[in-house]
Amino acid sequence: MNDDTVTVMSALPVVLLLTSLVPALLIFALREKQTVLRTTLNLAGAIAKVVLVIVLIPRVVAGEELRAEFTWIPGLDIVFVTDTFSLFFVALSAGLWLATTIYAVGYLEGSPNRSRFFGFFSLCVTATVGIALAGNLLTFLIFFELLTLVTYPLVAHRGTRAALRGARIYLAYTLGGGVALLLGVAWLTLEVGPVEFRAGGIPEVAEFAARDPLTATVIGAVLLLGVGVKAALFPLHGWLPIAMVAPAPVSALLHAVAVVKAGAFGIIRIVEDVFGLALFAELGMLQALAVVASVTIVYGSVRALAQDDLKKRLAYSTVSQVSYIALGAALLSPIATAGAIVHMVNQGFMKITLFFCAGLFAEELKLSKVSQLAGVGRRMPVTSAAFTIAALGMIGLPPFAGFISKWALGLGGLDAGQPWVIAVLLTSTVLNAAYFLPIIATIWTSPRSESEGSDEGTFPAPARRSGWEAPASLLLPAVATALFVILFGVAAGWDYSPWVLAQIVGEGAWP
Amino acid sequence: MSAAALVLVPVFLPLAVGALSAVLPRRAAATLTVIAAVATLMVAVLLGIAVLDAGPVRLEVAGWAPPVGILLAADGLSVVMIGLSAIAVLAATLVAAADDHFAGGHAFWPLVGAAAAAVNGVFVARDVFTAFVLLELLTIASVALVALGGTRSAAAALRYLFVAVTGSLFFLLAVALTYGHTGTVDLARAAERADDTVIVGAIIALTVVGMAAKTALFPLHSWLPVAHPAAPAAVSALLSALVIKASIVILWRIVEYFGPLTDLAAPLATAVGVAGAAAVLWGGVLALRRDRLKSIIAYSTVAQVGYMVLLVPLVFTASDPQVAWIGGILITLAHGVAKVAMFLAAGALATAAGTSRLDGLEGTISRMPWTVAAIGLAGVSLAGLPPTLGFVGKWMLVQASLDAGAWWWLALLLGGGLLTFAYTARMLRATFNPPGDFSGARELTRPARTVAIVPLALAALSVVLGLIPWLLIEVLSAAPMGGGA
Numbered sequence: 003m004n005d006d007t008v009t010v011m012s013a014l015p016v017v018l019l020l021t022s023l024v025p026a027l028l029i030f031a032l033r034e035k036q037t038v039l040r041t042t043l044n045l046a047g048a049i050a051k052v053v054l055v056i057v058l059i060p061r062v063v064a065g066e067e068l069r070a071e072f073t074w075i076p077g078l079d080i081v082f083v084t085d086t087f088s089l090f091f092v093a094l095s096a097g098l099w100l101a102t103t104i105y106a107v108g109y110l111e112g113s114p115n116r117s118r119f120f121g122f123f124s125l126c127v128t129a130t131v132g133i134a135l136a137g138n139l140l141t142f143l144i145f146f147e148l149l150t151l152v153t154y155p156l157v158a159h160r161g162t163r164a165a166l167r168g169a170r171i172y173l174a175y176t177l178g179g180g181v182a183l184l185l186g187v188a189w190l191t192l193e194v195g196p197v198e199f200r201a202g203g204i205p206e207v208a209e210f211a212a213r214d215p216l217t218a219t220v221i222g223a224v225l226l227l228g229v230g231v232k233a234a235l236f237p238l239h240g241w242l243p244i245a246m247v248a249p250a251p252v253s254a255l256l257h258a259v260a261v262v263k264a265g266a267f268g269i270i271r272i273v274e275d276v277f278g279l280a281l282f283a284e285l286g287m288l289q290a291l292a293v294v295a296s297v298t299i300v301y302g303s304v305r306a307l308a309q310d311d312l313k314k315r316l317a318y319s320t321v322s323q324v325s326y327i328a329l330g331a332a333l334l335s336p337i338a339t340a341g342a343i344v345h346m347v348n349q350g351f352m353k354i355t356l357f358f359c360a361g362l363f364a365e366e367l368k369l370s371k372v373s374q375l376a377g378v379g380r381r382m383p384v385t386s387a388a389f390t391i392a393a394l395g396m397i398g399l400p401p402f403a404g405f406i407s408k409w410a411l412g413l414g415g416l417d418a419g420q421p422w423v424i425a426v427l428l429t430s431t432v433l434n435a436a437y438f439l440p441i442i443a444t445i446w447t448s449p450r451s452e453s454e455g456s457d458e459g460t461f462p463a464p465a466r467r468s469g470w471e472a473p474a475s476l477l478l479p480a481v482a483t484a485l486f487v488i489l490f491g492v493a494a495g496w497d498y499s500p501w502v503l504a505q506i507v508g509e510g511a512w513p
Numbered sequence: 514m515s516a517a518a519l520v521l522v523p524v525f526l527p528l529a530v531g532a533l534s535a536v537l538p539r540r541a542a543a544t545l546t547v548i549a550a551v552a553t554l555m556v557a558v559l560l561g562i563a564v565l566d567a568g569p570v571r572l573e574v575a576g577w578a579p580p581v582g583i584l585l586a587a588d589g590l591s592v593v594m595i596g597l598s599a600i601a602v603l604a605a606t607l608v609a610a611a612d613d614h615f616a617g618g619h620a621f622w623p624l625v626g627a628a629a630a631a632v633n634g635v636f637v638a639r640d641v642f643t644a645f646v647l648l649e650l651l652t653i654a655s656v657a658l659v660a661l662g663g664t665r666s667a668a669a670a671l672r673y674l675f676v677a678v679t680g681s682l683f684f685l686l687a688v689a690l691t692y693g694h695t696g697t698v699d700l701a702r703a704a705e706r707a708d709d710t711v712i713v714g715a716i717i718a719l720t721v722v723g724m725a726a727k728t729a730l731f732p733l734h735s736w737l738p739v740a741h742p743a744a745p746a747a748v749s750a751l752l753s754a755l756v757i758k759a760s761i762v763i764l765w766r767i768v769e770y771f772g773p774l775t776d777l778a779a780p781l782a783t784a785v786g787v788a789g790a791a792a793v794l795w796g797g798v799l800a801l802r803r804d805r806l807k808s809i810i811a812y813s814t815v816a817q818v819g820y821m822v823l824l825v826p827l828v829f830t831a832s833d834p835q836v837a838w839i840g841g842i843l844i845t846l847a848h849g850v851a852k853v854a855m856f857l858a859a860g861a862l863a864t865a866a867g868t869s870r871l872d873g874l875e876g877t878i879s880r881m882p883w884t885v886a887a888i889g890l891a892g893v894s895l896a897g898l899p900p901t902l903g904f905v906g907k908w909m910l911v912q913a914s915l916d917a918g919a920w921w922w923l924a925l926l927l928g929g930g931l932l933t934f935a936y937t938a939r940m941l942r943a944t945f946n947p948p949g950d951f952s953g954a955r956e957l958t959r960p961a962r963t964v965a966i967v968p969l970a971l972a973a974l975s976v977v978l979g980l981i982p983w984l985l986i987e988v989l990s991a992a993p994m995g996g997g998a
Contacts, residue, residue: 030882073983075905076990080980115879115946144899151893154938161878161945173938180898181927188911 007085012068014058015082015135018092019128021051022099026124032117041107044120048100051131055093059498062089063506069137078196080144081137085201086507087275087343091134091267094347098259098354099127101479105358106251108475109365119159123255125152130260133267139187139197139276142268146183146229149264150176156255157248168247175231175241176261183228190221190276199271201510203278211281218277219285225272226291233265233328234321236298243305243317250361253313257320258354266327266346273331274339274511283334292332296426298325303433310371312360315437316353319396322430323349330411333423336512338414344504345407348395351486352404355392358480359385366472372441379446382471386445388484393438395487398431403490406501516563517572520585522556523595523633527602531626542622543610549626550606553633554599561592561988569992579699585637589989590842594636594762597849600974601755602629604853604967608860609747611963615860617661617745624661628654628756635759641688642698644763648684648727652677655756658748659740666743673740676733680726680760687719687767704770714777720767721785727760730785730822731792734815738799741814742807746860749807753814753856754849761821761845768825769994779829786826790925792819797932801939806859806869809936814852816933817895821845823910823922828994830917838994839986840909846985847902847975851891854971858887861964862944871943878944881959883969885944890972892937894979896930901979 025047032040058068068084084092106123110116129152132145150173158169190197193214194206211218231238242262246253256262273282273291282288302322309315326349330342362385363369363378379386395402408427415423470477494501530549534542563570569588576582587595602625609616616622631651638644656677659670692698694716695706707713724730729737737757741749764785772778796816803809824841828834861884862877863869878885890901897907907926914923978985 072981074980075909075983075986118878118882144904147899147904151898158942158945166942166945170938170942173934177898177931177934181931184908184911185923185927188908189915192912192915 007065007067009067009069009083011070013070014054014068015070015084018051018054018084018135019082019131021047021054022124022128022131026121026128029117029124030121034114034117037116040117040120044103044107044124045100047124048096048103051096051127052100055089055096058084058089059093059503062086063498063503071137074140078140078191079138080141081198082132082135082141083137083199084135085199086503086510087201087270088134088136090343090503090507091263091346092131094350095127095130095134095259095263098254098350098483101354101483102251102254102259104475105254105361105479108473109249109251109361111473111475115159118155122152122155123251126156126255126260130264133264137198139190139199142271143183143187146232146264146268147180149232149260150180153252153256153261156252157245159249159252160247162247164247168244172241172245175238179228179231179238181228182224182231186221186225186228189224193217193221197276199275201275202512203274203281204276207277208281211277211285215285219287222272222277222282222285222287225276226269226287229265229268229272230294231265232261233269233324234262234298235294235325235328236301236321239298239302239321242321243314246313246317250357250364253317253361254354254357257317257357258350262320262324263346263350266324269328270331270342279334279339279511288332288334292329292420292423295325295328295332296423298322299329299426299430300433303430303437306437307433310373312363312370312372312375312441313357315372315441316356316360319356319434319437320349320353322434323353323396326407326411329423329426330414333411333414333418333420335414335417336508337410337417339511340501340505340508341407341410341414343507344410344501347500347504348403348407348487348490351483351490352392352395352402355388355480355483355487356396358476358483359389359392362472362476362480365476372444375441375444376447377445384471384477385480388480389445390442391484391487393442395491397434397438401488401491403487403500405491406494410501516559516570519556519560519563520570520572520587520637521574523553523598524585524630524637526552527626527629527633529626531623531630534622534626539613539619539622542619543606546606546622546625547603547610550599550603550629553629554596554603557592557596557599560587560595563587564589564592564988564991579640579702580697583643584639584699586639587637588992588994590762590765590994591636592988593842593846593985594758595633597758597846598629598632598636598755600971601751601849601853604857604971605747605751608857608964608967611961612864614864615745615747615857615964617663617748620657621661621745621748624654624658625751628658628751632755632759635762639700640698641691641700641703641767644766645681645684645688648759648763649681651756651759652681652727655752658752659744661745661748662743666740669736669739669743673736676726676736680723680733683719683723683726684763687716687723690716690719700766700770704774707771707774710775710777713771713775714781717767717771717775717778717781720764721781724760724764725788728757728764728818728821729815730818731788731795731815734792734796734818737815738808738811741811742805746807746856746863749811749860750853750856753811754852757814757818758845758849761818764822764825765841765994768828772829782826782829785822786922789819789822789825790921792816793925793929793932797929797936800936801932804871806863806871806874806940807856809940810852810855810859813855813895813933813936814848816929817848817852820910820926820929821848823925824913827910827913827917827919827922830919831913832916833913835990835993836909836916837913839989840906840913842906842989843902843982843985844897844906844910847894847906847978850902850971850975850978851894854887854891854968854975855895857964857971858884858891858968861960861968862888864960864964865958867958871940874943876944876946878941879946881965883965885941887968887972889937889941890975891968892934892940894972894975896933896937897926898930898934899979901975902982903975904979905982
């Protein structure tokens, strides 16, 4: 944090929460048929949030910090702040929420229980924004648990046996993580008082760790365990591939907008703004985190290779990719920190594009297996192009967003004197290529084996007159996020690009 | 004087209204009971302000000081418990007034009045004899309330009666010992005069056994999962949320006054904690294995009683006993609010679906989303998850356990919450639509609007209190427990 940071008491952090909380509560009260009103509320909330964030970014970058606080119990407050990192995360989830809302409106058109769905959908984003804006560990914990609870009905939304099973497993993992988090937060609060995040680490925590390094290490480990479940760190990742039974917009929410991101965000908060990188390294935890992250990166990729189900392959890919964030956070180098932070955005946009496309394939052509996708590029060229861009980004090819992440992490590894990181990144890149390139190849080659004669293959023709390959509300969000994947790579040097902002955020941790 | 006289209102107003209800037609009885509950709630607020202002509100009834007269006093604990009782009675009677199925018969109204008066009396009583008499009144009213469930509930009611009367006998022995040893039944005086640690230990032990029977603390719990579900839904709600709280409060009071006097208190407190731990696990596991809504919720009460007594060992070991006291009281309050919501919502679902079996509830989430939401939110509070009142209580008990270095209680607090949410999630899962049929399988008989709103309002109250609990905590800390009143 800069020394010239000015803290201003303001209601704006609360307004940021209300832009999704109010629509959520109103939507719950709507009747099923009030589609137009529901969509209006959804979009109004999502757009209001994005606009608010855009207005706030220059102010916060200039060193202003908005703060709102309420007494919870005597001596312990609920605190919201917009420091650079929190606003960064809010910006990410607000932007992706807008895209996902548009997509979800199209995706669920005509299906039942939409008031319930969109109500919880908005609550999910409220919880995520609460996590982002949380100024202390207590507030973080409250919204972290809230996120678990409000995601449950979304995963279970379809009510099928598989959906209910996925939701049950999701709940078991994440509530288990919540227990660890509660323990860690309560314990640290008992030892050092209210734990307010502070870039570079909290002095009281450092003093405590000097006094009692063993307890501090245990608390740190328990906290990481708590957030590690949502971040899908190996071996706590088991829920993620199972939860992919949820509708596509929910997968987007789980993988890009809210859940795993909240876990990754939590890891960075705990490492950098509670303990501080130096202290975490001193306690030996940074190295442990780096090892766990590296194992997860390789493990997720290896498991992804073997999946024929497209969404499952993407899910294991998330397991792997989110650990890049943890790896970056675990390296003692400013550029790695920035790499971790920027990868939150890059992974978010790439993975959401992939899930949007997977949903498009499933909705339009009822294709959910990689092996069925042969020739789909002709029938749905725009979707396939978006998928290709995001997948190439995932592999880390320039000029796409993923390249920036991998480049920064690699440099960070060298900078931190840990060249083995390069090996992990290279292994992962090869594996990424090994599970994404075949999909791309399948999509764009013709499916000629069984239907030699007919030029259009076996796919049903689009049922709409517009001539678009899919409904615009599904297609446009996918195209938009894919374009951002290119933009974030190409324009990484521009003012207010994620990479530049990530460096500003990361600097705070390096006083 | 005027503030002191308020202490009488929560006792005598419900009693008077109950007596009137016996002769009034149903509509008038319902209206009066609702008004009395609202008035009691307002009195609780006024008493809370008075306690914040100047500490405990004391009333020597008819101007006679103890040991001749009766002392009633409202401290923070009394105030919040009276508030809970007013809210529980208000919710149960609103629903019972809207749909007679929830009440079970006209006797509901006078019995609720008697039960509310007795419970509130226990909350303000400061001598063991008054507490005993009121507890007996409560037992009689509660047994009769269970019997409102019709002939099928007669056996359950009888079993409840036997256990409760046995519990009373133990407590009567404790009362007699107190009087014999100290020459007074007034708690504060008795605590001053008591000098024999063995006798004081015996008083505590007898109270523990007696109250364990009446509260259904493991292993004396087996009557509760039979009695509570047998009653009509509004009665189940009151029994679980309110009636067992009276015996809990008596146990707390005895620990508060006599606990510091004897070395035997600490091992007894540990025994209570162990029984509580067993209750949490046993109740939770059995709740997971039942397949009727009301039965699950009743076993959930068995489990939650374990949390309510957990403060007993903690106040002896934590460096700041107030944290343990307040945490335990808040968990008990949270249970009260959540359990009323849960039983009433379960009653609404069972009425609508025509069955209380889990496998008959498919599709109810689409047809009665607010009712299912009430069960879900109540379960969140019971499990001690944010942002509900249950979380505040759990947080403080976790702090107290960490502070005392009591890892076993800590593990119980953390693990028990998972168990609680597991059976809540099981109830929720049963309400989701069957595959392939999104509009709900069959027509449901939709209950009255009030029946849907009341449980949800209570569940929302859990959330509101979970986000702004500081006022409750201020009231509770205005008169520290163990500080005398």
